[in-house]
Amino acid sequence: MSHDKQHRYATRTEWSGNLGEGTANYRAYSRDHVISAAGRPDLLGSSDPAFRGDASRWNPEDLLVASLSSCHMLWYLHLCAQAKIVLLAYHDDAAGTMVEGDHDGGRFTQAVLRPVATIAAGGDAVLAKALHEEAHRLCFIANSVNFPVTIEPTVLVAD
Incomplete structure (x- = not known):
């Protein structure tokens, strides 16, 4: 019997790029869209500029890399707190x-x-660096993708 917990995430993506002709042709529409979720600020999205997108907006590729980075960081913060390493x-x-x-x-x-972590003076830098491997092992997003995610950590010790 599995004791796995299931979590659900709901978002809405709404295209805002109808310039009057809809998708009549490849150049007739904007890739602009809004990503929203209850109780959170909207994210303004588009496609990568290489695909006629708006460079001032987030694209799905940026968001994927940001998700990997954020997930790793959140696990790392948790593991440092557990190990009594002051980040x-x-x-x-x-x-x-x-x-x-x-x-x-x-x-x-x-x-x-390429995380750079600064720990308090007297902290265990070797353990702090090793915790990156554990954070990577636990990261929900890294465990969900079908391509390699490598970690090149740096740990600095404050004066």
Whole structure:
């Protein structure tokens, strides 16, 4: 008997890019859309500029990389708190690579997370670095994708 907990997430994506002709042709419409969920601010979405999108809006590819990075960070914060490692600062310059295919549309082939964690003086930097592997193992989003996600962590110790 499984004791797995099931969680559901509901969002709404609404296209706002009808410029008057609908999708009469490839250039007749904007890729703009709004992503919303109850009780949260709207995200303004579009496609990547390579696909006639608005560079000032989030695209699905950005959101996928951001989801991987955010999920990893949240697990890492949890694990540091459990291990009594005082994390003072954290940032991640994450990147993903998508390859367009001739017949299959395209797919992500990899993502790299580059978290930089600053821990309090006297903290265990070796353990702090090792906790990145555990965070990666536990990350819901990384466990859900079909491409490799690698972690290149840096741990700094505050003066």
